[in-house]
Structure formats: structure tokens, C-alpha cells
Amino acid sequence: MKRRFALLPLLILPTALTLQGSFFxxxxxxxxxxxxxxxxxxxxxxxxxxxxxxxGNVIVPSRTGGVSVNVVNGMTGAQIGTMNVTGIxxxxxxxxxxxxxxxGSLYGINLGSGTAGTGVKVYRWADESAAPVLIFDGDLPGxxxxxxxxxxxxxxxxEILLVSGDTTNPNLVTIAPDGMGGWGSSVTATTGxxxxxxxxxFGSGSTMFGTAQGSNLHYVDLSxxxxxxxxxxxxxxxxxxPIAVDPxxxxxxxxVTASGEIQLHDxxxxxxxxxxxxxxxxxxGNANTNASGDMVFHNGMLYVLNTNNGIAAYEVIPExxxxxxxxxxxxxxxxxYFRRRRA
Numbered sequence: 001m002k003r004r005f006a007l008l009p010l011l012i013l014p015t016a017l018t019l020q021g022s023f024f025x026x027x028x029x030x031x032x033x034x035x036x037x038x039x040x041x042x043x044x045x046x047x048x049x050x051x052x053x054x055x056g057n058v059i060v061p062s063r064t065g066g067v068s069v070n071v072v073n074g075m076t077g078a079q080i081g082t083m084n085v086t087g088i089x090x091x092x093x094x095x096x097x098x099x100x101x102x103x104g105s106l107y108g109i110n111l112g113s114g115t116a117g118t119g120v121k122v123y124r125w126a127d128e129s130a131a132p133v134l135i136f137d138g139d140l141p142g143x144x145x146x147x148x149x150x151x152x153x154x155x156x157x158x159e160i161l162l163v164s165g166d167t168t169n170p171n172l173v174t175i176a177p178d179g180m181g182g183w184g185s186s187v188t189a190t191t192g193x194x195x196x197x198x199x200x201x202f203g204s205g206s207t208m209f210g211t212a213q214g215s216n217l218h219y220v221d222l223s224x225x226x227x228x229x230x231x232x233x234x235x236x237x238x239x240x241x242p243i244a245v246d247p248x249x250x251x252x253x254x255x256v257t258a259s260g261e262i263q264l265h266d267x268x269x270x271x272x273x274x275x276x277x278x279x280x281x282x283x284x285g286n287a288n289t290n291a292s293g294d295m296v297f298h299n300g301m302l303y304v305l306n307t308n309n310g311i312a313a314y315e316v317i318p319e320x321x322x323x324x325x326x327x328x329x330x331x332x333x334x335x336x337y338f339r340r341r342r343a
Contacts, residue, residue, distance in 0.1 A: 022319045023251060023266075023278070023317060024264070024277060024278040024319060025262070025264055025302065025314045026314050027280075027314075028280070028312040029075075029077075029315060030312065030313050031311070032311040032312070034284055034309065034310070037070070037079060038065060039062040039065065039068050039070050040060070040062065041308075042284075042308045043308070044290060044307060044308060045064040046060060046062040047096055047097065047147075047290070047307050048060075048061060048096060048149070048292075048293075048305065049303065049311065050100040050106065050294075051100060051296045051303055052106065052128060053101075053299075054103070054127075055074075055104065055128065056074040057072060057128065058071075058073075058074050058296075058313075059098055059100065059106060059128070060072060060311065061098050063093060063094070067085050067094050069082060069083035069085055070082055071083060074301065074303070077311075083106075083129075084130065084132060085132065086132065087131075088132060090119055090121055091119060091121060092112060092113070092118055093110055093111040095123075096108075096146045096147070097109050097146060097148060097294070099149045100151055101158045102153060102154040104128075105125065105126055105127065105154070105158065106124070106127075107124055107125075107135075107151050108122070108125075108132070108149075109121065109122050109123075109149045111145075111147065112145055113143065113165075119138065120136065120138060120139065120145045121136065122136040123135065135175070135183040136183055136185060140162075140173055141171055142164035142165070142166045143167075144165040144197075145163075145165070146162075147165060147197045148163050148198065148200035149200070150200050150208070152202050158176060159176050160174065161200060161202065162175070163196050165195075166195070167194070167195045168193070168194060168195070169189060169190045169191060170195065170196055170197065170210075171187050171189055172187070172188040172208070172220070172225060173186070173187050174186050189225050190220060190226070191225055192226065192227050193220060193225070193227050194215045194218065194230075195214070196210025196211055196212060196218055196220075197212050198212035198213060198291055199212060199254070201243050203219065203245055203247060204247045206222045207219060207221060208222055209243060209245055211236075211238075211240055211241065213238070213239060213241045213257065213291035214238055216233060217236045217240070217243070217254075218230050219270065229270055229273075231273055234274075236265070236274065237254070237256055239257075241255060241256075242255045242257070242295045242304075243255075244295035244296055245267070245297070246297040249318075250266060250267050250268035251264060251266065251267065253297070253304075254295075255282075257293055259283065260283025260306050261279055261281055262281065262295075262302075262314070263276055263279055264277045264279070264302070264316070282306045282310050284310055286308040287308065288306060288307045288308050290307065293305050293306045293307050300317075301314065301316060302314045302315075
């Protein structure tokens with residue numbers, strides 16, 4: 001008679017004990033340099049971008065040669081086409097920044113100032129082939145708007161965040177569907193908060209991160225406008241302007257526009273914030289005097305735009321922290337698998 005014994009549950013153990021380690025950035029998967037296209041040049045005219053989560057395409061608004069919205073393949077960097085810009089007008093710049101919702105709808109904002117009466121306009125595209133629809137047109141309190149836009153949610157749960165350009169206590173403006181087929185807005189005044197107009201990103205829940213060149217990184221409660229944390233320059237460079245946040249993997253990326261340094265940070269434990277996981281450089285050596293640009297996490301990638309210097313895509317690669325443990329357990333599984341024969 002033969003009996004065979006296999007401790008099969010141990011085959012599951014390595015997976016259960018595999019913990020997520022650090023992350024690092026690949027070299028650039030693709031890059032668009034100034035002059036590679038008709039719409040990206042050393043002229044301060046391309047300052048923002050977004051990624052459509054439905055198509056994976058990179059969407060870049062530009063004012064080079066006139067207003068355009070350019071659609072780029074997120075995996076290759078090849079241009080696919082352009083979007084409809086019919087009716088986009090007004091403001092200091094007719095179109096400056098864009099964001100995307102989870103359902104593939106796209107949103108763009110002009111550069112305007114409520115106090116100067118130039119007006120703030122926000123447009124919505126249902127998808128990449130749709131015409132833009134004006135969903136907000138009016139003045140807002142505080143300094144200029146349009147240097148940032150953050151979007152999250154989908155359908156009737158879309159939430160658009162704008163931060164005014166005030167150097168102290170900027171306003172947080174939320175634009176969302178009003179439940180009656182239109183759009184409404186609300187304003188929350190911040191307290192004890194510095195300049196945040198050039199780097200704006202949603203955090204988890206009712207929080208956001210914001211910064212600008214020369215200012216500290218702020219972590220703010222959206223419902224009250226109070227700073228939950230202001231990070232000292234010793235842990236986060238005040239040279240950073242654009243930022244992006246990946247709440248799922250607890251990552252924050254920042255771009256030092258002057259040098260083109262891209263920083264990847266771990267924000268799993270904010271009290272220990274300051275760990276820089278990796279850095280890369282995106283620069284053509286051109287001045288970016290407005291410290292403008294944009295960053296987006298999407299599907300294991302980080303997309304970066306440094307105005308006047310380039311657009312690039314990087315893989316965000318996890319480093320499992322338990323290779324040795326897994327190898328040891330696999331050896332153990334092999335050792336305990338045995339066959340016993342008995343007459």
C-alpha cells in the first residue's frame with residue numbers, strides 16, 4: 001500500500017506573506033521634446049495635461065499656434081489626433097489645464113481671475129470625440145484661477161477642484177453636478193495655508209495636497225479648509241510645483257521645474273513623510289519661468305509634463321520586499337513533500 005503526503009497549504013503561504021516593498025521609476029518609455037510636434041515648443045504655451053482612464057491616452061492642451069487639445073497614445077507617445085475646441089474663448093488664456101474623470105469625461109479650464117473680471121470658464125467633453133460644453137462661467141473670489149484643476153469620480157459623482165492663486169489662505173472651489181441637470185459650485189476658504197496654485201491633487205477621502213514653487217507642501221482637509229500637515233522644506237523640496245498622488249499605492253510625485261528633477265515619494269505614513277523612493281530628470285535645458293507643468297499617475301505609469309522642456313512617460317515599478325522569504329519557503333515546500341511507501 002502507498003501513501004502520499006503533501007503539505008499543499010504551504011504553497012499558498014509565500015503569496016500570503018509577500019508584502020509590497022518600495023517603488024522605482026523606469027527610464028523614460030517615451031519622450032516628446034520641444035519641436036517634436038507643432039503644439040509643444042519652448043514658448044510657455046503647454047502647461048497641463050491629463051490621462052483619459054478609459055482610453056489610456058494622454059490629453060495635452062496647448063496654445064502654440066492657437067488653442068488645441070492633442071491626443072497622444074499613452075503607451076507609445078505617438079499622436080493620435082486632436083479634440084474639438086469649438087467655442088473655447090475668453091480669459092487670460094482660453095484654455096490652460098485639463099483633468100479627467102473615471103468615466104472618460106474630460107474637463108478643461110481657462111486662465112482667469114475673478115477679481116480682474118476676466119472670468120473663469122470650465123468646459124466638459126463627454127469623451128475624446130465630443131464637442132466641449134461650458135459648465136461654469138463666472139467670477140470667483142480670490143486670486144487667479146486656471147493654474148490647476150483636479151478631477152475625480154464619474155457620472156453624477158464627478159468632483160472638480162480648483163485652488164485660487166492667493167499667496168496665503170487660497171480658496172478651494174468645488175464644482176459638481178447639482179442633481180438637476182446642471183452644475184453647481186461651492187467655495188471653502190482655507191486658514192493657515194500658503195500658496196498651492198501650481199500643484200493640486202486629491203488625496204484619500206476629503207483631503208487634498210497642494211504646493212507651488214517656493215511654498216511648502218500642504219495636506220488640507222477639503223471640508224474645513226484647515227491644514228492637516230504642512231511639510232517642512234527639509235522633507236519636501238520647495239522647488240516642486242506640479243504634483244500627482246496615487247492614493248492606492250500611497251505615492252506622491254513632484255517635479256522641480258527648474259532642474260527637471262522628478263521625485264517619487266512614499267506617503268504611506270505621513271508622519272514619516274520625506275522618503276524619496278527614486279528620482280529621474282526631464283529637462284531640455286530651457287527655462288520654465290512660470291514653474292508650470294503637470295503630472296498624472298495612471299495604470300502603473302507616471303506621466304510628466306515640464307513646460308518648455310518635455311513630456312515623458314515612466315513605468316512605476318514595485319519592488320517586492322520578500323524575495324528571500326519566498327525563495328526560502330519554496331525550498332521548504334520542496335523539502336516537506338515526500339512519499340512514504342509501506343508494504
